[in-house]
Amino acid sequence: MGSDFAPVARALNARGFDLAMRGEAIRPHLRAGDATILWQGVDDPAERARALEGGVHDVVGPWMHEAETVARIVRLVQVRQPQLALGDLLIHLMDRRVTRAGRPVSLLAREYALLLYLARRPGEAVSRVELLRAVWRLDFDPGTNSVEVHMLRLRAKLDRGFPRPMLLTVKGQGYMLDAGA
Structure with missing residues (x-):
């Protein structure tokens, strides 16, 4: 990868992206969400075409401006980002954004962890x-x-301003996230 990728990695890390590297040093691949991006050390259109035909989602390299490289990776992650949807609640698992009925819900780390734990058990009381x-x-x-x-x-952040609460207390059992009908 070398130092050419370092500014791109710093820019992506500053935006909260968790990138995983795999592949050999000659053909390293980035994993961003479920997108695979090839880092190509030199501008080689024929190799880039082969990589794209082989299933890579994009090819980036030092011949690109850093901002373009970051924008391509961010676009792929946003388009392909794994999400958890419950009713009008949408949890973006890569960048930890949460929206309800299209409105952003700003959560602290512990609040996000609680919501995610409950969202993975919808309709189930958790003690x-x-x-x-x-x-x-x-x-x-x-x-x-x-x-x-x-x-x-x-509960205040998730349910405020909505006619029906999603986060419920189940007496004697715990808490439940209810997506409703």
């Missing part, structure tokens, strides 16, 4: 103990009201 274990990584109950406080904040 406080299970949330402590999964989100806080605690195998004991610290005796604080952290779960309740975080759920209150998450």
